[in-house]
Amino acid sequence: MSLPDLAELELPELEAMVATLGVGPFRARQIYRWLYRRGLDGVEGMTDLSLALRQRLRTEVRCSTPRLAKQERSTDGTQKFLLELSDGKTLESVFIPDTPSMTFCISTQVGCAMRCGFCLTGQMGLTRHLSAGEIAGQVRVLARELDLSDRKFNIVLMGMGEPLHNYDATMKALRMLAAPEGLGLTPRRVTLSTVGLIPALERLATEAWVPNLAVSLHATTDELRHKLIPTSRTQRLEDLMAVCRRFPLKHRERITFEYVLLDGVNDLDADARRLAGLLGALPAKVNLIPLNPAPGIPFARPSDSRVSRFAAALARRGVRVSVRKSRGQDIRAACGQLIVEGGPRRSAGQHAAEELS
Numbered sequence: 001m002s003l004p005d006l007a008e009l010e011l012p013e014l015e016a017m018v019a020t021l022g023v024g025p026f027r028a029r030q031i032y033r034w035l036y037r038r039g040l041d042g043v044e045g046m047t048d049l050s051l052a053l054r055q056r057l058r059t060e061v062r063c064s065t066p067r068l069a070k071q072e073r074s075t076d077g078t079q080k081f082l083l084e085l086s087d088g089k090t091l092e093s094v095f096i097p098d099t100p101s102m103t104f105c106i107s108t109q110v111g112c113a114m115r116c117g118f119c120l121t122g123q124m125g126l127t128r129h130l131s132a133g134e135i136a137g138q139v140r141v142l143a144r145e146l147d148l149s150d151r152k153f154n155i156v157l158m159g160m161g162e163p164l165h166n167y168d169a170t171m172k173a174l175r176m177l178a179a180p181e182g183l184g185l186t187p188r189r190v191t192l193s194t195v196g197l198i199p200a201l202e203r204l205a206t207e208a209w210v211p212n213l214a215v216s217l218h219a220t221t222d223e224l225r226h227k228l229i230p231t232s233r234t235q236r237l238e239d240l241m242a243v244c245r246r247f248p249l250k251h252r253e254r255i256t257f258e259y260v261l262l263d264g265v266n267d268l269d270a271d272a273r274r275l276a277g278l279l280g281a282l283p284a285k286v287n288l289i290p291l292n293p294a295p296g297i298p299f300a301r302p303s304d305s306r307v308s309r310f311a312a313a314l315a316r317r318g319v320r321v322s323v324r325k326s327r328g329q330d331i332r333a334a335c336g337q338l339i340v341e342g343g344p345r346r347s348a349g350q351h352a353a354e355e356l357s
């Protein structure tokens with residue numbers, strides 16, 4: 001029988017677990033702080049627990065933590081972390097230092113089932129979901145390695161995978177990170193990026209803890225969107241936009257719409273006009289992402305002038321728009337460039353290592 005895994009437990013679960021050892025909830029809070037704020041991944045260093053309790057925990061629990069296999073640093077300060085999970089699967093997480101504050105870009109799956117045509121992860125397919133502990137574990141490892149456990153940083157769920165396709169583990173990981181005894185993460189510091197799975201979006205709208213929302217649109221007609229995001233074939237843009245309009249937003253909050261610009265495919269004036277029309281009066285901002293070309297991706301990046309023209313066409317129609325700056329290209333940490341080498345197939349996080357401005 002496998003031992004209970006501290007890394008997979010929310011605080012109330014940890015309190016219940018230590019109660020079975022005859023230990024009060026205060027000890028659970030101490031353990032939680034060691035894991036999240038001080039970066040420990042074992043009970044040995046938890047010096048405010050009695051020696052007897054530490055010895056007992058050593059034999060009765062475990063704490064799975066992704067192993068740091070490789071760390072690379074870009075000339076622009078971006079850092080890419082290759083992490084190995086307990087079953088040997090690997091993934092990449094990225095630290096972006098100035099976006100405008102510090103940002104961790106985190107994965108929610110190994111691979112991705114959404115099969116977006118411009119994304120290497122999409123070509124890989126889904127290998128498996130990450131557990132809540134593996135999602136939160138990326139944050140624990142990055143915070144520990146960067147010595148940021150007691151600093152404020154942002155988290156974007158934009159690495160490998162579709163967070164809403166792994167809904168329960170993703171939301172549990174966010175609750176674990178949000179606990180005051182954990183990292184005390186607030187919803188405004190977290191952005192969840194999704195292709196817009198409508199039933200899951202509707203569920204997200206009912207949560208008590210709702211992160212910022214970024215919806216990957218990428219097209220302004222159902223026909224093109226169904227080609228670029230094959231798994232969107234069962235839903236219509238009209239329905240997706242209706243869900244977005246109903247999504248609960250606090251004062252001054254906006255939904256970010258991500259739009260990868262593909263040369264000659266979705267970057268025409270007519271696309272900009274339709275995009276502005278789709279957004280209408282919705283509190284929104286558009287993040288334009290000129291494609292980072294990658295081997296095997298059958299699309300090209302539009303010219304800078306084409307990107308500027310598209311952005312200007314949106315701004316003219318009253319849309320708040322920004323162009324995402326590519327980060328970490330020299331270490332292949334930029335959008336669409338995360339590739340785990342040496343695995344059975346290539347993988348990449350389409351959104352990673354970009355400035356979410």
Ligand code: SF4
Nearest residue numbers: 112114116119122350
């Ligand atoms: S772009 Fe995002 S949702 Fe689409 S295949 Fe890539 S990782 Fe998955």
